Amino acid sequence: MKKRIGTREYDTDKAKLVGELVSDKPVNDFGYYEEKLYRKLNGTYFLWGKGNGLTKYATKVDDMKGPGETIIPLTYNEAQQWYQKAMDRYEERGREYDESINEETYRREFTVDVSKGSDEIKQVAFNLPESLSNKLSVLAKREGMNRSELIAKLIEEA
Incomplete structure (x- = not known):
């Protein structure tokens, strides 16, 4: 179908x-x-x-x-x-x-095994609506980080 x-x-x-x-x-x-x-x-x-x-x-x-x-x-x-x-x-x-x-x-x-992998930086691409992309930039600036650092922080805290 x-x-x-x-x-x-x-x-x-x-x-x-x-x-x-x-x-x-x-x-x-x-x-x-x-x-x-x-x-x-x-x-x-x-x-x-x-x-x-x-x-x-x-x-x-x-x-x-x-x-x-x-x-x-x-x-x-x-x-x-x-x-x-x-x-x-x-x-x-x-x-x-x-x-x-x-x-x-x-x-x-x-099941995600978070022990696998390393701390090597890996480039990941994804799409966001413009409004969320703008919000991400504002939040990152507020936290004194770049967008990638903020996303990594949020994922680690989840």
Whole structure:
């Protein structure tokens, strides 16, 4: 599925599948749903979901609700929470994880080992709206730092 939300495009064919959760209800049950967590090449996450009439993915058809599907952009924290809930749901069912839902994938996707790396300076580029870029400059000047030093300080404190 491909969907444009604002200025961003989400495409399940171009993104990496991180995890998948399938309802424990039968496919013909009104509560049946499927969800797949994806990571785009730029590192952002989104959720593809489809479900029958009693799910959040339902679409209105005349006076009734029918099956539907959509894409939902997620923050890093929302993606991490979704993955944790998916692991919990598989455990609650007393079933093994789906092959895409497991501790190894969770650690690889959502655990950052800050001990790796060095203090070597590495150039990183990112985009900010002009208003935030201006605010960053003002805050850095107020702190007596350059923009890079302020960003590094804020990240270290997080």
